[in-house]
Amino acid sequence: MSKILAAVAWPYANGPRHIGHVSGFGVPSDVFARYQRMAGNDVLMVSGSDEHGTAIQVQADKEGLTPQQTADKYHRVIVGDLQGLGLTYDLYTRTTTKNHEAVTQELFRALVANGYVVPQVQLGAISPSTGRTLADRYIEGTCPICGYDGARGDQCDNCGQQLDPVDLINPRSRINGETPQFVETEHFFLDLPALSGALGRWLDTRTDWRPNVMNFSLQLLKELRPRAITRDLDWGIRIPVDGWSDNPMKSIYVWFDAVIGYLSASVEWARRSGEPEAWREWWQNPAARSYYFMGKDNITFHSVIWPGILLGANGQGDRGGRPSAFGPLDLPTEIVSSEFLTMSGSKFSTSRNTVIYVGDFLRDFGPDLLRYFIAVAGPENQDADFTWAEFVRRTNTELNDGWGNLVNRSVNMAVKYNGAIPAPGTLTDLDVALRDASAAAFATVGEALGRARFKDAIGEAMRLVGLANKYLSDAEPWKLKADPARRDTVLHTALQVVSDCNTLLTPFLPHSAQRVFEQLGGQGVWAAQPEIREVSEDGSADYPVLTGDYTAQQATWRSLPIVPGTPLLKPTPVFSKLDESLGETGPEWAPVTP
Secondary structure (H helix, E strand, C coil), X not given: CCEEXXXXXXXXXXXXXXXXXXXXXXXXXXXXXXHHHHCCCEEEEEEXXXXXXXXXXXXXXXHCCCHHHHHHHHHHHHHHHHXXXXXXXXEEEECCCHHHHHHHHHHHHHHHHCCCEEEEEEXXXXXXXXXXXXXXXXXXXXXXXXCCEEEECCECCCCCCECCHXXXXXXXXXXXXXXXXXXXXXXXXXXXXXXXXXXXXXXXXXXXXXXXXXXXXXXHHHCXXXXXXXXXXXXXXXXXXXXXXXXXXXXXXXHHHHHHHHHHHHHHHHHHCCCCCCCHHHHCCCCCEEEEEEEHHHHXXXXXXXXHHHHHHHCCCCCCCCCCCCCCCCCCCEEEEECCEEECCEECECCCCECCEHHHHHHHHCHHHHHHHHHHHCCCCCCEEECHHHHHHHXXXXXXXXXXXXXXXXXXXXXXXXXXCCCCCCCCHHHHHHHHHHHHHHHHHHHHHHCCCHHHHHHHHHHHHHXXXXXXXXXXXXXXCXXXXXXXXXXXXXXXXXXXXXXXXXXXXXXXXXXXXXXXXXXXXXXXXXEEEEECCCCCCCEEEEECCCCCCCCCCCCCCCCCCCECCCCCCCCCCCCCCHHHHCCXXXXXXX
């Protein structure tokens, strides 16, 4: 049994999440975690709502709320959406906990003590109309390196270079379009150049990363410079340094505390599970493996900056040092980055009303249709476009006519002719060929899932579905009234492959997998689901977290022989066809526009 950490990007709690978000961090991480659990590994899947920073302050101002009220409101919405989507977090928490504050401040102190954090004066952007600091990501302009108009103040998404707001040509506020003022202000900087040697040596050991992640990371390494990790903002974690900690207008930069959330969530999970030191098995174990899931705009923070923070806090950077109070911490095994999911060619954007919210989608279509689309047509290796026409096509032809049809007609015929799973007779070459293909699929699909190659994995599983449908069409059991022994053999073979396909598809389609399991006569929990729990911390108000007990589920990564004589009930369709017109119009809450 291996220890597997699934570290999932933290979504901002400044509004509901849209399907572009969960295509990057949500569904891929859950497919991976579910597979690893089924394969017998010990998984810790953690994340939470990112609740500090300017994004929360801006939304709070819009709604007439305090930042804490805004974080409370949208954290609860996000937790509900992720639970509805079936994402099996061991802990989905938040960054406004005292635990997260303490963990963040400890790593900050360790970096200061080891000489990797230094004070430096810089030009900070101020909003002329409000007098407030403008965070880097709330300033955009023309990139001075590649000329891209739309670069952010911290990074150009076109060329990938780190930037400062003052570098931008014609900078403007994304909040109200005004030109920011730049004033001198002192901040703490993470001295990335002092970590570059250790980072380079570590990156050289990453031989199996996705090419886009590795190439991007190596390019970033060439351009490293100190990066600010504090900000002039009252909504954030206080800076644990004498002379700074009592300044209410200085706080730790949100990106810095957010990446530390993977560790703080693991620490919180261990405490809530009753074993406060259990987190160390995933963070201080040479045999453990850690996989970080995110969209491509977060590669910078996870493939270079977060490893740099860990190296510095461990005392393993170019200046040496001593480990933090947590001891040496393991660096990521792999960065599993997805590209962008677009909508009719445009990046999902709430400000441009190019958005499909997860909650709306779940209400009308349920979770598995979205999970399937993301897995089979999502942005795993390149940007992918969501259209209602393609969603309808894949749902109707692949899920309903393909997988759903295989389940329905196999179980229906067995119910009609036997009332139970029939016993097989002598197998023919046709039967053996299908059973062999089904048995072999576990290794093929499992190998792809273990490498986070989700399209390859689901493509192979659906290929087996196609083979099974062809087998039934070729064997024609409905014509074997005069040869019931042969008919029973065909139906037994078909049902066994249905069971195998259901196992192979469980990481992708856990909700429908539970229903198929029950239609095959199974009882109990096949694919466990997350649950929402209300918790508190040191007398604070209750807040929801996402968690669950996934150890009791019956799903396991192997072919489970079906048992002749197991009673079967007449099945109901696993999926329903969508109205073809939906592809042309879209739903009312996300209509197709010319």
